[in-house]
Amino acid sequence: MNLTLNGAWNWLFFRLHRPWIAAAECAAITVSSADLVRRVGATDRRTGWALAPYPAWCGFATVLNIAIAWLNRGRR
Template identity: 40%
Template structure:
C-alpha cells in the first residue's frame, strides 16, 4: 500500500507545501468565517431561542469544532498526497470542498440569517455531502475516510439540535 507523499509511475502527489496550503487554508478560512458570523449571535439572538434539553453548553462547541477541523484538514491532506492521476482523487477533493462550502454556509444560514429553517435545509445537504466525501475517500485512503466519521456524527447531532430549535421556535 502506498503511503501519503509517495510517488508512483502513475504520477506524483501535490508538492508538500502546496498540499499543506490546499488542505489547511480553506479549512481555517471556513472556521474563521463561521466564527465571525456565529460568535456575536451567541449572547444575543441564540441566547433568546428555546432550546432542547440535549443542547450542549456553549463552551463545548469551540473545542469540538477545532478537533473536527483538524481531522478534516488532515483527511484531505492525505488525499492530496496521492498521485494526481489516481482515479477518483479529483472527485474526492471536489466532494471535500463541496461539503466544506456547505459547512460554512450553515453558519450564515442559521446564525447570520437568524433562520433555523434555512440552517436545517443547509445542514441536511451537508450530511449528504459528508457521506459523499467519505464514500469518495474510502477507496483511496481508508484513514482519511475514517477521519471524517466523527465529523459526520457531530453534524448528525447538530442536525437534531437544529431541527429541535426550529420546532421549538417556529
C-alpha cells in the first residue's frame, strides 16, 4: 500500500501538476507510514525504531508540498 501511495504522489505532483491533491496524498503516505512503523514495531521493536524516521520525513514532505501548492496557487 505504501509503495502504491508513493508512486501515486509522484504521478499527481509531477505528471498532473496537482499539488493540492498531491499534498492530500502525501498526508495519506504519512499516516500509512506511521501505521507501518506501528505494525512492524509490534513484531520487531528494533526494526520499528529503524523505520521511525520515515513517517517523520513524510510529515515534513507534506508540509513542503503544501507550501509549494500555496506558493503556486492561481497558476493553472
